[in-house]
Amino acid sequence: NAGVTQTPKFQVLKTGQSMTLQCAQDMNHNSMYWYRQDPGMGLRLIYYSASEGTTDKGEVPNGYNVSRLNKREFSLRLESAAPSQTSVYFCASGRLNTEAFFGQGTRLTVV
């Protein structure tokens, strides 16, 4: 079982460049999430999707967009990267009011 798979694992961008982080889950979960992790800040929710075809903003959505392509896949896009978006990004999936399962993370550096 692959669980939650994120790509890429590492990425370096120049300010102003764009990129898409990919996430796929094989656990048939309805809900999927994108978090960012910064030192001393814990994990902060960027966007989430409670079901296929729906997406909603989380705590820190500015500068990001998402697409729930189908039940399995949930992508995160940075249209114009900024140094403040340097972070570790985690995708997760889960069912209502149960634990979430996390991918291995994408370490993004914006220079």
Place this chain on the structure above:
Amino acid sequence: GNSVTQMEGPVTLSEEAFLTINCTYTATGYPSLFWYVQYPGEGLQLLLKATKADDKGSNKGFEATYRKETTSFHLEKGSVQVSDSAVYFCALSDQSNTGKLIFGQGTTLQVKP
């Protein structure tokens, strides 16, 4: 709104010492509560959970009890090992129809031989 507060780290212990990491929460209703662990360079793994008041979650020698009266879910282990060195996150499940998790800031544990 819902929130989670953890004790600040880092916490440094000697092997076989007793561990407590405090976690308190603010929430309406009856959220589910979780402890996650993150080893260096890895994603988050569920360590244990509790879904209602007075439930005790346990795994790998770690325990936490859901205390509604004190809105707490403190993590404990009787005898830590070097391999327990990691970052520990307390979280609650939003009781809305999304199930999203709200995390504390994380506590780094370092265990020395």
